[in-house]
Amino acid sequence: MSKKYETVIGLEVHVQLSTESKIFCGCSTEFGKEPNVNTCPVCLGLPGTLPVLNKKVVDYAILAGQALNCDIAEYSKFDRKNYFYPDLPKAYQISQFDLPIAEDGNIEIETEEGIFNIGVHRVHLEEDAGKLIHEGSIDKSKGSLVDYNRTGVPLIEIVSEADMRSPAQARAYLTEIKLIMEYLDISDCNMEEGSLRCDANISLRPYGQEEFGTKAELKNMNSFSAVEKGLEYEVKRQREILEDGGRIVQETRTWDENLNKTISMRGKEEAHDYRYFPEPDLVPLEIDEAWKSKMREQLPELPRKKYKRFISEFGLPEYDAEVITGSREMAEFFERVLKDYDDPKNLSNWMMGEFLRLLNENNHNPFESGVSPEALAQMLIMIDEEIISGKIAKKVFEIMYNSGRNPEKIVKEEGLKQISDEDELENIVDNIIAENPDAVEDIKNGKDRAIGFLVGQVMKETRGKANPGMVNNMLRNKLMD
Amino acid sequence: MNIYDLTIHELKDKLAEGELTPAEIKDAFSNRINEVEDKVKSYITITEELADEKVKDYENNKDEILAGIPIAVKDNMSTDGIETSCGSKMLENYKPPYNAAVIECLNKAGAVIMGKTNMDEFAMGSSTENSAFFNTHNPWNLKHAPGGSSGGSAAAVAAGECAAALGSDTGGSIRQPASYCGVVGLKPTYGMVSRYGLVAFASSLDQIGPITKDVEDSAIMMNVIAGHDEKDSTSVKGKKEDFSKYLKNDVSGMKIGIPKEYFELDFNEEVKQSVLAAVDKLKEAGAEVETVHMTDAAYALAAYYVIAPAEASSNLARYDGVRYGLRSEEADDISTMFTNTRHQGFGDEVKRRIMIGTYALSSGYYDAYYLKAQKVRTLIKDDFDRIFNDFDLVITPTAPNTAIELGSKSDPLEMYYTDIFTVPINIAGVPAISIPCGFDSNNLPIGLQMIGPHFEEGKIIQAAYTLEKLLNIKDKRAEL
Numbered sequence: 001m002s003k004k005y006e007t008v009i010g011l012e013v014h015v016q017l018s019t020e021s022k023i024f025c026g027c028s029t030e031f032g033k034e035p036n037v038n039t040c041p042v043c044l045g046l047p048g049t050l051p052v053l054n055k056k057v058v059d060y061a062i063l064a065g066q067a068l069n070c071d072i073a074e075y076s077k078f079d080r081k082n083y084f085y086p087d088l089p090k091a092y093q094i095s096q097f098d099l100p101i102a103e104d105g106n107i108e109i110e111t112e113e114g115i116f117n118i119g120v121h122r123v124h125l126e127e128d129a130g131k132l133i134h135e136g137s138i139d140k141s142k143g144s145l146v147d148y149n150r151t152g153v154p155l156i157e158i159v160s161e162a163d164m165r166s167p168a169q170a171r172a173y174l175t176e177i178k179l180i181m182e183y184l185d186i187s188d189c190n191m192e193e194g195s196l197r198c199d200a201n202i203s204l205r206p207y208g209q210e211e212f213g214t215k216a217e218l219k220n221m222n223s224f225s226a227v228e229k230g231l232e233y234e235v236k237r238q239r240e241i242l243e244d245g246g247r248i249v250q251e252t253r254t255w256d257e258n259l260n261k262t263i264s265m266r267g268k269e270e271a272h273d274y275r276y277f278p279e280p281d282l283v284p285l286e287i288d289e290a291w292k293s294k295m296r297e298q299l300p301e302l303p304r305k306k307y308k309r310f311i312s313e314f315g316l317p318e319y320d321a322e323v324i325t326g327s328r329e330m331a332e333f334f335e336r337v338l339k340d341y342d343d344p345k346n347l348s349n350w351m352m353g354e355f356l357r358l359l360n361e362n363n364h365n366p367f368e369s370g371v372s373p374e375a376l377a378q379m380l381i382m383i384d385e386e387i388i389s390g391k392i393a394k395k396v397f398e399i400m401y402n403s404g405r406n407p408e409k410i411v412k413e414e415g416l417k418q419i420s421d422e423d424e425l426e427n428i429v430d431n432i433i434a435e436n437p438d439a440v441e442d443i444k445n446g447k448d449r450a451i452g453f454l455v456g457q458v459m460k461e462t463r464g465k466a467n468p469g470m471v472n473n474m475l476r477n478k479l480m481d
Numbered sequence: 482m483n484i485y486d487l488t489i490h491e492l493k494d495k496l497a498e499g500e501l502t503p504a505e506i507k508d509a510f511s512n513r514i515n516e517v518e519d520k521v522k523s524y525i526t527i528t529e530e531l532a533d534e535k536v537k538d539y540e541n542n543k544d545e546i547l548a549g550i551p552i553a554v555k556d557n558m559s560t561d562g563i564e565t566s567c568g569s570k571m572l573e574n575y576k577p578p579y580n581a582a583v584i585e586c587l588n589k590a591g592a593v594i595m596g597k598t599n600m601d602e603f604a605m606g607s608s609t610e611n612s613a614f615f616n617t618h619n620p621w622n623l624k625h626a627p628g629g630s631s632g633g634s635a636a637a638v639a640a641g642e643c644a645a646a647l648g649s650d651t652g653g654s655i656r657q658p659a660s661y662c663g664v665v666g667l668k669p670t671y672g673m674v675s676r677y678g679l680v681a682f683a684s685s686l687d688q689i690g691p692i693t694k695d696v697e698d699s700a701i702m703m704n705v706i707a708g709h710d711e712k713d714s715t716s717v718k719g720k721k722e723d724f725s726k727y728l729k730n731d732v733s734g735m736k737i738g739i740p741k742e743y744f745e746l747d748f749n750e751e752v753k754q755s756v757l758a759a760v761d762k763l764k765e766a767g768a769e770v771e772t773v774h775m776t777d778a779a780y781a782l783a784a785y786y787v788i789a790p791a792e793a794s795s796n797l798a799r800y801d802g803v804r805y806g807l808r809s810e811e812a813d814d815i816s817t818m819f820t821n822t823r824h825q826g827f828g829d830e831v832k833r834r835i836m837i838g839t840y841a842l843s844s845g846y847y848d849a850y851y852l853k854a855q856k857v858r859t860l861i862k863d864d865f866d867r868i869f870n871d872f873d874l875v876i877t878p879t880a881p882n883t884a885i886e887l888g889s890k891s892d893p894l895e896m897y898y899t900d901i902f903t904v905p906i907n908i909a910g911v912p913a914i915s916i917p918c919g920f921d922s923n924n925l926p927i928g929l930q931m932i933g934p935h936f937e938e939g940k941i942i943q944a945a946y947t948l949e950k951l952l953n954i955k956d957k958r959a960e961l
Contacts (some may be wrong), residue, residue, distance in 0.1 A: 015618070021700070022516055041578060041579045045799050046559075046578070046579070046805070047559065047565070047572065047575070047577070047675075047678065047680040047681070047799070048557075048558075048559045048565075048577070048581060048678040048679050048681065049568070049579075049677070050676060050677050050712060050713050050714065050715075051714070052712060052713075052714050053714065068799045080795050082794075082795050082798060082842070084798065084801060084816075086801075086803045086815060089803075089804060090798070090799050091797060091798030091799045091801060092798060093793050144815075146803070212927075222807075273797070273843055274843045275794075275839065275842035275843060275844070275847075276842075277791060277792075277795070277842050277847075277851060280684035280685035280715075280792055281681075281684050281714065281715065281716060282713050282714050282715075293483065341935065364817060
């Protein structure tokens, strides 16, 4: 990649808040219902209806603002953003223009290039629009249908500063925003369902130049990889134009997932004049210190802080800390197990391995599985005390996961206790030696690998219950000098 | 007196004494409608069947404030399942699936809703001539306009086609037609009456209020419609007040300001003299009257004709043909459908204001127009606050003239000027009433406006009630 141009990226992230009812009426926000079921005269914008602000939405937005290290406005207001579109029943969106609920924050992100601090310019509240459904494709469809279920679902728009210098940083920023929102438990953050959406502003400038280059606004990136790919494409496109001595045109471009390229949607001249003005149907939003501190008390430990603490407090490797703090539930589960169990690294191995595999398979969070933190601790102790082997533990764990049964009971009832009794093991080992003269011969001829075969035979005989270390030692003592 | 000439409180008395039954009352008003509606044309929709049902249901409501009383409602208040056209082709066949808050209030109070009254399209106008359907005629002289935009409601009350009516007032739309039709019109303090279900014209100025035959009825209607509504965030929290307690014949010690700058404007001399004569009567009755100075009302008018169209341009953007109301069939794509629908559905005055408002909010013009107008608004508010520190009331004419002849004003600016005395009140958000104070040489009613401080409807009602007694013209009815 040419070193001549520096990439400058800013993201606008829309997050659907997971309140039960919509922002300005009592309709449900439930996703996936029959079209136009979650509607009423207010969210359909029928003549004469008026919005009433859902207080829970403000709570959530304050939490988001605080988590992003923003200043929460004492005085904020709503404005109308006017434009015509069939999915916008009032022909204006109630949003916030010059006095957003939160401003001037920042978050830390980490990529392979290092650690970066990304500014959060502002967070504002707004209502979502409906959805157009075209029969066939948009250009061939004879008509379009509109589903207003989504109309009035609360959104926050998080606008970053133009602080990102690579598509990888943009992806890391978006990932961190998603993680923070999940930790706050204020959004599902599902890009496929549209509860997390991302637009980007991207421009290039020669290294050392302070002034920003002409930017393109990039839309329609519907996954994390699309964000990265779309931006990478755009870096390349802009760089090629600049290297050919051309000029970037300010425009809105859309990412086409199938063509793997960005396509111009509209130029600067066709940009909307939204004619913002204060929403006269709502009173200004005043947030006093008491409200702010009440929300601050509800703030959980945030992912970045937890990540660092897991490294320093538990001595976890960075990779483990990242995976374990990758979800609030995972991290909480981890710490709950550690109340009864004191080997964090062993625990993280278990959680990242067998546990995570089953969770992903079943689309569960740890608390939705049959395994309780106490039971997992109990099982890990049983391994450490050599009551069960690691291999048997996997079997036990799967039973625990699916049945919710206690590991001690499982081991007892299924007869899975490890055989560590010397006499009992010696009996079995002697039998195996007697049954496998060829292997014994090999060992005596210096083919050490045959030990493994014999251990395997013992394990097979005991259905995995024999203490493998003891078996190994016993065989070596008996067959090698 | 004919039954249809009676006021709400007179009808209530007769019901209470058993002199009249609800059916007799309803029939008297229905017959009156049949008799004069061809001449007056107050109603867009007459809800005969619903009125009959409500009469049948009288026993279940008889202790309520408006039980058995025939009321008319301006056609911009949403009525569940009943056409709510706003005087526009755009909503000609639109039936809302819900009731406005005030309709719920009327229903709960046992009112017999007679129908929906004619109005200037989307309440934009001062003569009801901007109705997309037909003109309403002034009952005092059928060649004249009833005023507007609540012209249908004012004419219906004046013609005895209902006992009282609801109107809406954005810049004078209750008071000016009340003045032209010789009836009482009250615009409450902004936030006093829920706007939920009132089809918005200019949200920060719109307010619903009663049009009645006398001041006592105005207090009764306020008891029904005023109060906090959680569906309207701009409605003011507070206890419901009993406005009847202000029906006192007493103005002694009341301080009344007469704005010098308003009376110095060039307007109808008969109106000026009639209003000043009424002020003298209040003075004789013990009120303290003084001249006060106020910001030139022309600034209020200019600010109003920026703010109201700006809000309207946004409020009326939803009429795009997608969901309800008119949809142009002459279109191949969505953008043309929007354009053609709005082209066909809106009348000239509505289009004019949408264009003015869109312009005023446009990037590059916002500061010069909308923001400047909002600053003027603050000045006018401050002006009223300053005066009400020392005064209980301010009195002005309601309109600079009496009812204009239908078709006589074709210049919109000339029409806007008839709102000169009413507009500042909406800009400031204060309450004001118009009551008849006399007649001009053509026997057309003259209206006097009393303006009070925020939430002091009581003071207005008391002074208006007293003046009504002093003038003794309230029983005079238009002859049809």
